[in-house]
Amino acid sequence: MAIHAYTVSDFRENLKAITDDVIDYNETVIITRPKKRNVVMISEAEYNSWQETLYLLESDANRNALHESLEQAKNQSTKVLTPEEWEKQKQQFEEER
Template sequence: MAIHAYTVSDFRENLKAITDDVFDYNETVIITRPKKRNVVMISEAEYNSWQETLHLLGTTANQEALTTSLKQLDHQNTHILTPEDWTNLKLQDDDTDE
């Protein structure tokens, strides 16, 4: 991932090309402003990815579940579910919620 810095003037002059590069090449752009009031630009897809990561790591329970899953994966202690298995598990969960 490339990071480029532009002044506000340069950014204004090259807005289309810069925003195309952010989207097309997943570049990060820093728009430098006086008094270190800089702004960072990323693509919407990158922003959404960061938000999802923040959500997944947002609670201790989620962090522990992800850590456990990664350990299982590392030790190949996994079980692959078919779509039918997944549906049956979901139905069982729905029955216990009532």
């Protein structure tokens, strides 16, 4: 992932090419402004990904479950669930919320 910085003038002159690069190559763009009032541009897909991550890390239960899953993967002690087991666990999780 590349990060590029542009002045407002350069950004205006190259708007289409810069926004295409943000979307097509997952680039991050910093638009520099006076008095360090800069703006950061990312694609909508990247933004949505960040929002989902923040949502998942919002609750203690989710953070603990994610941490436990990472530990299981690291220790190679994962378990494959049947669709029925998955539904049962999903229902239990939703009831705890």
